[in-house]
Amino acid sequence: MPGNMPPPVDNSVPGYVEKLTWLESLEAPSEQRSRRLAARAWGGLWPIGLAVLIVLAVWQLIHLSGWKKAIFPGPGATASNLWHQLQTGLLWQAIATTAQRAIIGFTLAVLIGAVVGALVSRIRPLRAAVGSLITGLQTLPSIAWFPFAIILFGITTQAILFVIILGAAPSVANGLISGVDYTPPLLLKAGKMMGLRRLSLYRYLILPASLPAFVAGLKQGWAFAWRSLMAGELLVIIANHPSLGVLLSTDQDQADMSSATAIIIVILILGILVHALFSLADGAIRRRWGLTGSG
Amino acid sequence: MTVTKTRAAPPSQGSVRLTGVSKVFGRGSSAVRALDNVSLEVPPGEFTCLIGASGCGKSTLLSLVAGLEQPTSGEVSAGGGHVAFMFQEPALFPWLTAAGNVELALRARGLGKAECRQRTKELLDTVHLTGFGQKRPHQLSGGMRQRVALARALAQDADVLLMDEPFGALDAMTRDVLHDELDRICAGRQLTVLFVTHNVREAVRLGDRVVVLSSRPGRVIAEYGVPIERPRRIDSAPVAELAAQVTDRLREEMGRDAR
Numbered sequence: 001m002p003g004n005m006p007p008p009v010d011n012s013v014p015g016y017v018e019k020l021t022w023l024e025s026l027e028a029p030s031e032q033r034s035r036r037l038a039a040r041a042w043g044g045l046w047p048i049g050l051a052v053l054i055v056l057a058v059w060q061l062i063h064l065s066g067w068k069k070a071i072f073p074g075p076g077a078t079a080s081n082l083w084h085q086l087q088t089g090l091l092w093q094a095i096a097t098t099a100q101r102a103i104i105g106f107t108l109a110v111l112i113g114a115v116v117g118a119l120v121s122r123i124r125p126l127r128a129a130v131g132s133l134i135t136g137l138q139t140l141p142s143i144a145w146f147p148f149a150i151i152l153f154g155i156t157t158q159a160i161l162f163v164i165i166l167g168a169a170p171s172v173a174n175g176l177i178s179g180v181d182y183t184p185p186l187l188l189k190a191g192k193m194m195g196l197r198r199l200s201l202y203r204y205l206i207l208p209a210s211l212p213a214f215v216a217g218l219k220q221g222w223a224f225a226w227r228s229l230m231a232g233e234l235l236v237i238i239a240n241h242p243s244l245g246v247l248l249s250t251d252q253d254q255a256d257m258s259s260a261t262a263i264i265i266v267i268l269i270l271g272i273l274v275h276a277l278f279s280l281a282d283g284a285i286r287r288r289w290g291l292t293g294s295g
Numbered sequence: 296m297t298v299t300k301t302r303a304a305p306p307s308q309g310s311v312r313l314t315g316v317s318k319v320f321g322r323g324s325s326a327v328r329a330l331d332n333v334s335l336e337v338p339p340g341e342f343t344c345l346i347g348a349s350g351c352g353k354s355t356l357l358s359l360v361a362g363l364e365q366p367t368s369g370e371v372s373a374g375g376g377h378v379a380f381m382f383q384e385p386a387l388f389p390w391l392t393a394a395g396n397v398e399l400a401l402r403a404r405g406l407g408k409a410e411c412r413q414r415t416k417e418l419l420d421t422v423h424l425t426g427f428g429q430k431r432p433h434q435l436s437g438g439m440r441q442r443v444a445l446a447r448a449l450a451q452d453a454d455v456l457l458m459d460e461p462f463g464a465l466d467a468m469t470r471d472v473l474h475d476e477l478d479r480i481c482a483g484r485q486l487t488v489l490f491v492t493h494n495v496r497e498a499v500r501l502g503d504r505v506v507v508l509s510s511r512p513g514r515v516i517a518e519y520g521v522p523i524e525r526p527r528r529i530d531s532a533p534v535a536e537l538a539a540q541v542t543d544r545l546r547e548e549m550g551r552d553a554r
Contacts, residue, residue, distance in 0.1 A: 186382060186384055186386045187386055187388060189363060189380070189382070189386070190380070190382065190386040190388075192363065193361060193363075193378070193379060193380040193451070194399065194400045194403045194447070194451060195400075195403040195404060195451065196403050200403065204399055204402075204403070205388070208388070208390045208391075209388075209390075211390070288389075288390065288431065289389040289390060289431075289433065290389060290431060290432065290433020290434070291389075
């Protein structure tokens, strides 16, 4: 090509490589951005809606069959009870108290679990000593800690938080440990060849690589934390301090089935909402990493 | 003090030297001798291809040079230079973009932020991925991923580049283009390359020298200089001719194994 500017890179056949790169880029997996958020949300929501409808239908049928009619409320009575309770400050106050405990307890559990997990995964002797203990703690039903916690802290919020932490932290720690363990060996080799050592290897390779397992640990930890919290609020009833557990306990004392069922529904919905948050985080990571099945 | 020093002069920067290297995996009856008394010297700036049937310890040899593993006996030296490694899989970090992967290699060397960004851009241009920096590895094709891996290896500014069948999983056309690019990149820098492959033509197409290893245990059984002028083509007559010679030698070796 006389008279032309020389190409930026010297190739025997100008334009050939660029063309091939372009062809290759066509071959590269394309993203499915086109599906709009609304469509995605609908795709996720309708099965949930259907499941709720099925449960309501079965519930209504049992109610209509007349089984324990005097004490077993139907969906209608429960819904109207829930509606009335939502108008009162008491339920909201209870939700606030419970949510506050959940947030504080779970945050502490995550911090402690992450620190313990990081230490155990890094320090070999500690691993041998504490590794199986953590798994043991994970399988121990956290409700078993309540007598211990109540003797230690009395009928206080601290007792509840203590049990939440013992319930959730082992899952968080184990999530981090398994993430570190399953860092792909090839990536470790690549990282070492790049000159990543010790702390930088952790910061730039091992920690990001263990993020999906860590999020899975958080998800499981949350489930344990929420259970521990509910058990705690039923066992550790602090006077003049309404929480969801206290409301449930009062309903039991007054044999108020409609209210008890309404509170259970509130607890269920709160638990599902938080779980959905973790699933969102999990999905975002998977999409970013290209781990989704379709990719 | 009468220690006889029959050893040669210390290897210079960027040369690779293996002296009587053996590598045994496992112990006792289940021990596998992967490499047996391998001696090899690659002078600085030379492109050496290692070829052999599978199980001849080619990859083990690279791991030893990389320092990822230690030899059972013998000595391995990369001349004190930096060593970069390119694997058959791109081994990119999936949580980083293409540019992020290259940039991390630069940052690991302690370069400043602005310089990292500038060098990343240059390196992606070098491997013809201008404009693909913000893509994540899973959004790229196999050939493009391997280019990012090449850019990342170059980012390490190594004296020695180890390549373990890096184009083995690619289609012939993509591989052909990457051969050209590798030629061009190596011509522009003083880079010692140790390239492992089981594709004889690829070895002759790329190498200044082709070293043939026997299979299990791996031993150097033949060496061929490649006097063919560059630029070369994988389907040219001189390449095919020398490749046929090397293939005959390999067949002979495998025939002896079978007996």
